[in-house]
Amino acid sequence: MYDVIVVGARCAGSTTALLYARAGLRVLLLDRARFPSDTLSTLYIQQPGVARLARWGVLDDLTATGCPTLDRVVYQLDDIRVEGCAAPVEGITGAIAPRRHTLDRILAEHAVAAGAELRTGCQVTGLIEEDGRVVGVTCKEAGRSVTERAPLVVGADGMRSTVARFVRAAEYHEAPRLTCAYYTFWAGLQTDFELYEGKSGWVSAVPTNDGAVLVSAYFPQDRFEEVRADALASYTDGVRINAPQIYEQVKDAERLERLRGTGEQRNYFRRAAGPGWVLVGDAGHHKDSLTARGIGDAFLQSELLVELTAGVLHDPERLASALAVYGTRRDEQLMEAYQGALMVASAEGKDKRRALLSALRTSPDLTQRYFDTVAGLRPVADLYTPELLALMSAR
Ligand SMILES: Cc1cc2nc3c(=O)[nH]c(=O)nc-3n(C[C@H](O)[C@H](O)[C@H](O)COP(=O)(O)OP(=O)(O)OC[C@H]3O[C@@H](n4cnc5c(N)ncnc54)[C@H](O)[C@@H]3O)c2cc1C
Numbered sequence: 001m002y003d004v005i006v007v008g009a010r011c012a013g014s015t016t017a018l019l020y021a022r023a024g025l026r027v028l029l030l031d032r033a034r035f036p037s038d039t040l041s042t043l044y045i046q047q048p049g050v051a052r053l054a055r056w057g058v059l060d061d062l063t064a065t066g067c068p069t070l071d072r073v074v075y076q077l078d079d080i081r082v083e084g085c086a087a088p089v090e091g092i093t094g095a096i097a098p099r100r101h102t103l104d105r106i107l108a109e110h111a112v113a114a115g116a117e118l119r120t121g122c123q124v125t126g127l128i129e130e131d132g133r134v135v136g137v138t139c140k141e142a143g144r145s146v147t148e149r150a151p152l153v154v155g156a157d158g159m160r161s162t163v164a165r166f167v168r169a170a171e172y173h174e175a176p177r178l179t180c181a182y183y184t185f186w187a188g189l190q191t192d193f194e195l196y197e198g199k200s201g202w203v204s205a206v207p208t209n210d211g212a213v214l215v216s217a218y219f220p221q222d223r224f225e226e227v228r229a230d231a232l233a234s235y236t237d238g239v240r241i242n243a244p245q246i247y248e249q250v251k252d253a254e255r256l257e258r259l260r261g262t263g264e265q266r267n268y269f270r271r272a273a274g275p276g277w278v279l280v281g282d283a284g285h286h287k288d289s290l291t292a293r294g295i296g297d298a299f300l301q302s303e304l305l306v307e308l309t310a311g312v313l314h315d316p317e318r319l320a321s322a323l324a325v326y327g328t329r330r331d332e333q334l335m336e337a338y339q340g341a342l343m344v345a346s347a348e349g350k351d352k353r354r355a356l357l358s359a360l361r362t363s364p365d366l367t368q369r370y371f372d373t374v375a376g377l378r379p380v381a382d383l384y385t386p387e388l389l390a391l392m393s394a395r
Contacts (some may be wrong), residue, residue, distance in 0.1 A: 002028040003313050004136055006116075007124045007163055010039060010100075010300035011154030011238060012281025014107035018056060019306035020112035023307040025313065028148055029108070029116045032123035035079035036105040040262055042183055042216050042289065044193060044206050045098035046375040049296025050096055052303060061106050062098050067209045069094035073371060074194040076243075077350075080357045084367050087373035095193060095375075097206045097214070103295075122146075127153060127166045128275070133316070134167065134276030151313050152307070153277050156298075161283035164270050169279060173338070175267040178288050178345035180224040182235045182261030183216035187254040191246065197353070198242025200354040202290060205246050212256055215239060215246060218290055221345050224263040232259055238273070265289060267342060269334075272327030275320065280305055284330065287338050288345040293376065297337065301330055336380055340373075366391075 006017045009031035018031040033039075045053070053059040063069075071085050085094065098106075112118050119141060128136035128147060136149035155163025163169075178292030179202070191205040192214055202218040217238030219227050227234040240247040265288045272284050281298035308326050312318035343349045360366035366388050372378040 002026045002148065004152045004154060005030065005148055005150040006154040006156055007137065008155070008157035008281070008283070009033075009035070009108050009111070009118060009120070010104045010158075011295045012283070012302055013108065013154070014104070014111045015299055016156055016280055016302040017111040017116040017118075018107070018114050019302060021312060023306060023310035025310060027111070027116040028150065029111055029118045030122045030124055030137070031118075032075060034120045035108050036101040038099070038101045039104065040260060041100050041284065041294070042181075042203075042204070042206060042214055042292065043100060043103075043208055044095055044292040045097065045295050046095050046302070047086050047092050049299050050091045050094075050377050051089040052296075053300040054090065054092060056110070058106060058110050061110075062096065062103065065098060065102050065106075067096050067098040067102070068207050069096060070193040070207060072192040074192055076195070077197040077354055077357050077358070078199075079143050080354065080361065082357055082361045082367055082370065084371045086371045086377055087368065089377060096195070097208045099209045102209060119253055121223055122215055124157070127163065129353050130261070131308075132275055134274075145329040151276065151316070152309065152319065155277065155279045155283040156281050156302075157283050159264065159266060159282045159286050162280065163277060164279055167274055167277050169270040169274075169284075171268045171270050173269045175342055177221040177263065177265045177267065178342065179218045179225060179265050179290055180221055180261065180263040181216055181218045181265065181289060182227070182238075182259055183214055184235070184259045185212040185214050185256040186250055187212060187213070187256055189213040189246075189253055191249070194243070196243035196246070197350070200241050201238050203239050203243035203246055205243075215250060217242070221263065221265065226303075228261070228263070230262055235259055235261075244297045245340070260274065265345070267338070269338075270332060271332050273323035275316075278305060278309075278323055278326065279337060285334055285338070287341040290345045291337065291341040291374070293337050293341065296376065297334055300333060304329055304333070321365050337376060340380065355392050357393060359388055359395060362391060363387065
């Protein structure tokens with residue numbers, strides 16, 4: 001018998017397990033993957049996420065792997081360029097972008113060091129339900145079927161969550177897919193964190209471990225079939241057309257890994273919790289990855305969940321109330337970034353983005369507010385000051 005079973009051991013699951021274990025609870029952390037292993041994702045963690053890693057005592061191990069601090073950001077839309085960085089958060093002056101095989105391994109190691117029991121190569125195949133509550137999981141491990149019980153099962157098992165499927169967690173605030181994304185890693189590029197929006201899509205450059213730079217190309221979702229028919233040619237064209245500065249470096253550089261990509265840029269919230277179960281990370285909410293918020297948002301959810309529930313896991317009534325509060329606060333805290341991601345990723349929003357950037361780049365204060373808003377440090381309302389609105393309407 002455990003106090004809590006966490007399904008999925010990456011950004012959402014390992015941090016949830018780490019925090020529950022630090023609260024003195026008996027935690028079972030399960031993943032069908034084995035670590036270290038990579039996953040489909042680019043890597044940018046904004047300052048609030050980095051600040052949480054520091055608070056949890058994980059950041060030093062990550063920076064020791066050599067992933068650089070990214071404290072200069074470039075955004076360019078056609079010919080309009082803004083440069084800057086979000087304000088420091090709890091002394092954290094920049095973002096980081098560690099490789100996922102490194103980040104996820106280190107998070108899982110910290111969960112284990114805090115006292116969680118980690119089982120990898122263990123696939124959850126079902127939930128045990130009694131009297132209308134989830135009370136445990138069934139899983140397959142080394143060919144054996146195993147059952148484990150706990151008063152709370154956390155689904156931290158990603159967009160295709162098994163836990164969400166078995167509890168039939170309803171989706172809401174769904175929106176159509178807006179982009180598709182391809183990326184790979186290059187040696188020898190000199191870039192900051194840079195994001196370009198051009199005629200036919202978006203390109204980002206993200207310095208990561210071992211001196212490598214991840215370059216991604218995003219395209220409108222309605223081009224996905226055409227893009228994937230010759231993904232490397234489409235990627236190269238995307239970089240050339242939308243970020244010529246990056247293309248100049250990439251065209252002669254050494255590509256370090258195969259190209260990876262996805263059209264599964266889903267946009268949804270799922271019901272957060274029910275009797276004996278709760279969802280964190282992509283399992284409960286997913287948005288277009290163009291705005292690079294998924295990892296930090298997973299950290300936000302794990303912290304919120306553990307703060308609200310660690311003391312009440314064995315009291316079904318208080319647990320139900322705490323889970324209801326978790327669901328409400330999760331949606332309140334993530335809704336603005338969700339709407340922002342939908343705006344940034346929609347091709348139709350380009351004129352609005354152009355008007356915004358060309359107005360705000362004339363003012364250092366507005367430029368700072370913009371970078372703070374993008375990183376999630378300020379609400380959007382703080383950006384749209386009377387000064388900005390006046391500048392926008394004058395154009
Ligand atoms: C192309 C792309 C680029 C992105 N770029 C960024 C970025 O730059 N910055 C950012 O912040 N976010 C980015 N994201 C989003 C980010 O990757 C996700 O939000 C984040 O990985 C979510 O973490 P998670 O722990 O919720 O889920 P996942 O990372 O999906 O982990 C889920 C885990 O659950 C395990 N699992 C699943 N089912 C079972 C089962 N039945 N039994 C046992 N284990 C199971 C899986 O093996 C997996 O290890 C990007 C995403 C994509 C697709």
